Amino acid sequence: MNRSKAKDPATPELLVTHKNLSTQTQKQHNQKSLRTRQSQRGFSLLEVLVAFAILALSLGVLMQIFSRAMNTTAFSANYSRAVALAEAKLGSVGADIPLEQGAYSGEPEDGLDWVVNIQPYPLPEAFTDSPVAQPYAVTAIASWPSPTGARRVVLRSIRLGAPL
Template identity: 55%
Template sequence: MRHQGGFSLLEVLVAFAILAISLGVMMEIFSRASIITIASAQYSQAATLAESVLSEVGADIPLEEGITSGTTDSGFEWELSIQAVDVSEQYFTEPPATPYRVDATVLWRDAGRARRMALSTLRLGERF
């Protein structure tokens, strides 16, 4: 009796099982990668918006204490907070300029979750 070459049914089933598991893992990897790419793009947009708002302080937005806010067409909300920083009198009898702490916060929703990014800087304004 001659031995026939080829694969047994068990070998074929094991090969298909390995293939199915591998494809499932690869699909999960690609799915997570696309989610991370979208989140990264949103954080990049938020950082750009926050930097843009900070750069407008002193030009389009007056350097005065208070809170300013707005929204963009792409669904981002921003808030700008400006507060005078108290300079200790031990260093200056009369400070040459008033430092202001400027905080820009960007808010958005991603898959039902609230996301937030904040940038801060100091700006010098005129004396009181």
């Protein structure tokens, strides 16, 4: 009896072919892996320079924004103090400052200079016949130095003097 040998799937010929396929697949995988590793190795010098340029521009813009915000805050604080001082000086006319024609000033307060001007206020024709009291135009000025030049706040009021 002649038996023909059936080829076993694990015969050396098939193993060699399987090994060849496996080796080819492995080589392709290694080449792809090598390309991927090379492309993912790090940033190029150009990419780093562009990133630094963008960062520098952004920081420059942010510094300008913060600088303007600080200047605006300082201006607002000085302006608020000047308004408060001018209001206080208007309130002191007739008490600490006599309600008489003239210009009055004093020591600077909290870095602010001040002046109060008092002038007779002209009455309209209808009231000149028999005025009850002399009106005065009172102007209080508070000023302070700033990097862009002197700043000032001017408040005006009309006060009645003593009855005539």
